[in-house]
Amino acid sequence: MRMGTGYLKAGVAILALTSGIAVGAAAQAKPLEIATDASPVGLDPHVVTSFASILVTKNVYEGLTAIDDSLNVVPALAKSWTVSPDGKTYKFSLRDGVKFHNGEAFTAKDVVASINRIKDTKTGSPLASRFTVISEAKEVSPTEVELTLSAPSAPLVSQLADLAIIPASAAGGGADLQKGAIGTGPFKFQQWVPDTYILLTKNESYYEKGLPKLDGLKFNIVPEATTRQVGLSSGTYQMLPNIDGALALTLKSGSSVNVLETTDLAYSLVGFNTTKAPFDKPQVREAFNYALNRGKLVDAAYFGLGQPAGPLSPALKDWAAPTSDFACYKTDPVKAKALLKEAGFENGVEVTLNVLGSVQSVVDAAQVVQAQLTAAGFKAKLNVQEQGAFIQDWRNSNFEAFVSLNGGGVDPDDYFTRTFKTGGSTNVYKYSNPEIDAKLDAARASNNKAERQKIYKEVQVELACKGPIAHLGYANLFTALGDGVDGYKILANRQTRYLRETTAK
Amino acid sequence: MYRLLARRGADLLVTLFGVSVITFLLIRLVPGDAVQIMLGANAEVTPERLNALRQQLGIDRPIWEQYFTWAGGILSGNFGSSLWTGKPVIEEIGARIGITIELTLLSLGLAVIVAVPAGVAMAYLRNSASDYVVRILTIAGVTVPSFWLGSLLIYLMFLFFPKYPAVGYVPFTDDPWGNLQRMLLPVIALSLPVLAALARITRSAMLDALGQDYVRTARAKGASELTVVMSHAWRNALIPFVTTLGIMAGYLFGGAIVVEQVFALPGLGRLMLGAINERNYPLIQAAILFVTSAFVVINFLIDLLYVAIDPRVSLK
Secondary structure (H helix, E strand, O other): OHHHHHHHHHHHHHHHHHOOOOOOOOOOOOOEEEEEOOOOOOOOOOOOOOHHHHHHHOOOOOOOEEEOOOOOEEEOOEEEEEEOOOOOEEEEEEOOOOEOOOOOEOOHHHHHHHHHHHHOHHHOOOOHHHHOOEEEEEEEEOOEEEEEEOOOOOOHHHHHHHOOOOOHHHHHHHOOOOOOOOOOOOEEEEEEEOOOEEEEEEOOOOOOOOOOOOOEEEEEEOOOHHHHHHHHHOOOOOEEEEEOHHHHHHHHOOOOOEEEEEEOOOEEEEEEOOOOOOOOOHHHHHHHHHHOOHHHHHHHHHOOOEEOOOOOOOOOOOOOOOHHHOHHHOOOHHHHHHHHHHOOOOOOEEEEEEEEOOOHHHHHHHHHHHHHHHOOOEEEEEEEEOHHHHHHHHHOOOOOEEEEEEOOOOOHHHHHHHHHOOOOOOOOOOOOOHHHHHHHHHHHHOOOHHHHHHHHHHHHHHHHHHOOEEEEEEEEEEEEEOOOOEOOOOOOOOOOHHHHHOEOO | OHHHHHHHHHHHHHHHHHHHHHHHHHHHHOOOOHHHHHHOOOOOOOHHHHHHHHHHHOOOOOHHHHHHHHHHHHHOOOOOEOOOOOOEHHHHHHHHHHHHHHHHHHHHHHHHHHHHHHHHHHHHOOOOHHHHHHHHHHHHHHHOOHHHHHHHHHHHHHHHOOOOOOOOOOOOOOOHHHHHHHHHHHHHHHHHHHHHHHHHHHHHHHHHHHOOHHHHHHHHOOOOHHHHHHHHHHHHHHHHHHHHHHHHHHHHHHHHHHHHHHHOOOOHHHHHHHHHHOOOHHHHHHHHHHHHHHHHHHHHHHHHHHHHHOOOOOOO
16 A cells, blocks of 8 residues: 555656646737747847847847848938048937837937947957947937947948847846847847747837737747648748748748748858968869859759859849859869869868758758869868857867858948958958958948949959858748738848738738 | 665765766867857857856856856755746746656557557467567567657648648647647657557567466466456566666657657757757756656656565565
């Protein structure tokens, strides 16, 4: 009998545990069910800038400016702005009557506090280097802000779209923004259940009349592509944002699913360490480019849903140079071998490529690259890494070469200066070319678009073949919408601005 | 009884200490720390900024110092807080454990309910056609990986019943029927390998028992076939069955991590996997300690079961 009570107790304990299975809030107004593969790591818009975080935070926070579906800069929290003739003083006049989600009124103080917080080294913001050019942010009146720059900066207004305005009270540490979010945007942060979902609800007092149209957004974290696909087709989920070609192709064949398509600003790349053999020799980098057949690579790794291009995405129509401008984009293994010989590798060369293992399209592309290199005398070894290991090696420039996927900006300067300028903040390639440095500075200082276009064209031609990066291709980007979801527009920069205009049945 | 309990308690403490040290070191030996993961590849950061962020998270101090702070906290009942949500890890684990327990218990239940009759029947009808068929099926069951089976089940369900809510999660307390509907496929995917293994062990244990003298004696004294099989043979086949059950509880937990991932169920398995991917140190450490304790407790319960099943085993 003693044993009997033992069983009973165990049974009671188990029952007690299972009755606690409730997770999350009770049913309320119906949010749009969005399924995404990756979970954000923190929500502080000044610290975490991964796609997974931005997907959520961009609906809660806004910048002074915003980027629309044609990648143009449009007003957001700033109604309008003026630039002084020397390009060093910007005056922003702010929208009136805007309230943060915690009820505080939005004023010039919040703008100043946000800019200062990003620039503060204690914040550790990856965006800081973009705004070091701002030497002072000053409140002129509650609805007017003046920014003084140390040098003219053409990309500033487009970059300000990524500078989330937070309440001044939170900037000083009044709230932990990694764990919650207080912005001015169309949706309010409601709840975060790690690795499960993040729930945003409608901001009833949003300043744009009639927006947002949805009751809320629920970002479900669903790692398996099959589960997301079936979930969308069967109606459990209503939207799969920013998916790749493989998933989009399967979904397109289904009936009640609507797939939107654009060219991605993000690009897959092979990056070279220019201070380590063998890629320290420009000829070896050029040979690598000649060895690639980018058309076939796009066919094999992206199912043909993409296009080969140079250092800038073809989505940046005003800036990107056509691939016909780049000599090394014509596949030529013989020329590649000759270049290798010139560099002293007569019998071919062995190289190791680190591969970002957490993104399937990157692994696929790396395998195609590996195969294509063989004909040109490269013996490539792939080192597929877990993302933590990859990131660590990347940051320490501990690689001969790597294959990865990078997000792009809407102004060429964004990408070029931090990546290719000597000492640039993401120049892990340790590339240094005084001629390129001078050109990038000149383009940044100019407010004349035609002049900038001319300079960037020269920069692209030089970088495409001998630079520290072999740009592989720009995949098409897709967003799948379920039955009855309307009004959404897909953006090349992967942002979900148009969720505020979306409706759902 | 009490002495066994005390010995098991001491075992548990030693195991937990060892596991805590190993987990603590291993997760920090993995390249890429929490800050690097947070920023990702292609973020613009200087070494000073990296250090500032590490300081905020308290992971800039020497490892041994971090360990003692953490271990000291546990002794006073504080397991730490999640790096990203700031909630106490105990709360995070508590909110998720129920789903994993529901999933494991349902799977174990399904496995036992199907495996025992199937195993007994296989042994009784050994070398018949149905024995061969079921044996082939169980071999297939043991070898099929749950993640593959899970994806396959989702697909098949969608193909034949497109409107069936196969994915997503609804708490049992909100909608019991919807919860069970969505649990059906994960439970099948998780239980099949266990079911197959249990059926096979039942078959061989029963074969063994049916060949024993006491079975012949029972038949000779005129007991019905049902009594012979169920009270005489099955009772003796229980010991190896229960041992396997204990091992399978461990398998079920490992399988639950995979199945929760495939079906997007917010259980403990996904919590741990996410924590590892994001280097959420306090959460990983507490979750692993919790799982370790659960194992030791389950094995203790199995030991007690032996006593109940076999009068020759005593607790001394």
